[in-house]
Amino acid sequence: MGQQAASMELMDKLVGLCKRRGFVFQNSEPYSGLSGFFDYGPLGVELNRNIEKFWWDYMVRLRENVVGLDSACIGPEAVWVASGHVGAFNDVLVDDKNSKERFRIDQLKYQAEDDAEKAEIFALNWIAAGGGDETHFWDGLKEHIGYYPLNPNSGKASRFTIPRQFNLMFRQQIGATGEAAQTGYLRAETCQPIFVDFELVRVGSRQQVPFGIAQVGKAFRNEINPRNFLFRCREFSQMELEFFVRPDELVEKLKAAGVAAEDGADGQPGTQASTMDWYDYWLAQRKAYYAELGLPEDKLRIVPHPPEKLAHYARAACDVYFEFPHGWGELEGIHHRGDYDLKQHQQHSGKSFTYFDMDAEQALIASGMDKAEARAAATYLPVCIETSVGLGRTFLAVLSAAYAEDTQETKHEGKDEDIRIVLRLHPRLAPVKAAVLPLSKKLGGPGSEAYRLYRELLRAGLNCEYDDAGSIGKRYRRQDEIGTPWCICYDFESTGEKGDELKDTVTIRDRDTLEQVRVPISEVAAWIQKRLN
């Protein structure tokens, strides 16, 4: 079996496990499903929340200068025109009928750079005018630019389909009656509302640059072809931080004026850090985050964008790649966005998004700069460093890294050993922290000591299960499969019927080592909590 086949097998196993045990399944199953949409079941929702909580604590709660936002999932057309998505997400695609490849029309091979853009505009107009057949379009384009474009891979002429427009955003009619309705879009990324709300959040939270706004929420993209389970969906959750810092121009002026630099809080870059220093800072923070999250290092890679692939406004960008079952794929993007987004919204809305940096102004004046000049220098659009992670992708990464199969001895007739499926999830992420399993059903039931312990753990804030069905071995395996780190067994010793020594104690079994320790019932909750932190 090749590596590709083996890894696809892993994906199939994950999909099966997720469906069987209620982690994730396809949306609208009874109606044969809807491509690119998934529902998170009882265990999935817990795992998701645990991942999200970890991110939120790491990025927001433990920091003085990052605040949260939870914006609407839909926004007016103007916002998405300003962000560039109405234009950029509007790809015009053609298929090569000979090679079966698909291309954006502006990425065919042209004799001059301008012609690519001309061709795209020509195609958009042609589609808007009602379209036609292939001959009509390609002959029209030839008349327009003087020749037929070529296949960029082969460099040869080919037969292409008519251009088709793919809008990757979900367009919505807002307002119940047709005439009064205005056009809106489901947000294609969670960061745009952060930029739009920048001023209200800043003023309301009394934050000053440098500071960040974080948001976790749903985003929607009408993907041409959703693929690879949770990797590419049409509805997905993002965990994004937009962090706003002083522009380099101001920092240069502070330095030139001889203003003394001050250190930043919590090991952050100081008052005269460049925007690239901040980019490096967040990149390092994100690396540290992944180390703590527990994803294996050899499955993670940081890949910088080569300069020629950067968006025109971006100073630097890199992606965090993870080796998913289907191959390496992007988990997170870390981008230096310049002041592009705030500038766009300032232009399109006609409102001011500039920030007045009083500290900078006073420092410049104190160092002898003219007051008006200092004020001008201290009034700016902050530069934004973005970190943007896919929650569903993290979910898939965590699951695929945790999935393992053991061989264990078995009592099954005719078999010596059995395969044990175990999710080696970090206890912090495990959807179920512990399971209370009375050794025999006679030791269980409502009103039993075992059940009381289960209730106590729930009240202590630990998501736990109680299971007294069938054999103890089977119940252990069921918990292994969902990654429950600890199984608590209430046995006949616990009752005291075999002597006082072990009375009121239970065994706690470790998911990974299968080893058991005896712990007094009264200490179980604390025992678990200690190991979760």
Add this chain to the structure above:
RNA sequence: GCGGGAGUAGCUUAAUGGUAAAGCUCCAGCCUUCCAAGCUGGUCACGCGGGUUCGAUUCCCGUCUCCCGCUCCA
């Protein structure tokens, strides 16, 4: 969306132009039961729609979904 493959219980696999079989899982019960043991009983399927036919899970068409390539970048 285009091209290639696929769709029978939760899973793995049967059979059939005449109302679908099994193993595992699952559920209930028995068992002083510590790693999917054993025993008894039970639930659950021809993806959906249309056509051909006396009759379709089986043949045909469409559709939906899944897998592989083109494309994608959270």
